[in-house]
Amino acid sequence: RDSCVSDSSDSIISSGSDSEGQAHKVVLLGEHGVGKSSLARIFGGVEECHDCDEAGNTYDRSVIVDDEEASIILYDIWEQDNSQWLREQCMRMGDAYIIVYSVTDKASFEKASELRIQLRRARQSENIPIILVGNKSDLVRSREVTVEEGRACAVVFDCKFIETSASLHHNVRDLFEGIVRQIRLRKDSKED
Numbered sequence: 001r002d003s004c005v006s007d008s009s010d011s012i013i014s015s016g017s018d019s020e021g022q023a024h025k026v027v028l029l030g031e032h033g034v035g036k037s038s039l040a041r042i043f044g045g046v047e048e049c050h051d052c053d054e055a056g057n058t059y060d061r062s063v064i065v066d067d068e069e070a071s072i073i074l075y076d077i078w079e080q081d082n083s084q085w086l087r088e089q090c091m092r093m094g095d096a097y098i099i100v101y102s103v104t105d106k107a108s109f110e111k112a113s114e115l116r117i118q119l120r121r122a123r124q125s126e127n128i129p130i131i132l133v134g135n136k137s138d139l140v141r142s143r144e145v146t147v148e149e150g151r152a153c154a155v156v157f158d159c160k161f162i163e164t165s166a167s168l169h170h171n172v173r174d175l176f177e178g179i180v181r182q183i184r185l186r187k188d189s190k191e192d
């Protein structure tokens, strides 16, 4: 499945499962071209990937966050085909979601809100961790969505927010650490 193998970055140590034996499924959502695959490849530790199918990939990695190992399966399959079935699967399968828009593309920002609403509809009573991501923060001159707009949207939609630049690797590690922390928080509150 994951034929892309390369050196790990420092917070990402190995492929495999964690001590609890339970991998967390994280699903990337967002408009075409916003940078989902770029972010996923950084998470997966692959820059250029010739074996990677542009249409869809899955990255299975263990990461250490706050001295604790977590096993993450990252799904970059939202655009794999245009079937309604796959999209519905995506909405159902995730333990957590990363909704990406591009700060240079207002329409992708509006689409992100739409996806958030769809997700809420699909998973009504569940309190699933979601991070809203404004990617391409390096493209200062073509910015169409301000940080404040992004943050305000996240408040309305009750999710976390971060701006990233996949090109500069800026905040990408924080994003994936953030999703692990969110998953842990929700899990802990469920056990109470």
Ligand code: GDP
Pocket (backbone or CB within 6 Å): 030, 031, 032, 033, 034, 035, 036, 037, 038, 039, 135, 136, 137, 138, 139, 164, 165, 166, 167, 168
């Ligand atoms: P996807 O369709 O959401 O998977 O988007 P891709 O990861 O394929 O990226 C679409 C295009 O945007 C590619 O040409 C990327 O190189 C470019 N891109 C992705 N992230 C960034 C970023 O943070 N900054 C800049 N300047 N370009 C980016």
Ligand code: MG
Pocket (backbone or CB within 6 Å): 036, 037, 038, 054, 055, 079
């Ligand atoms: Mg892609």
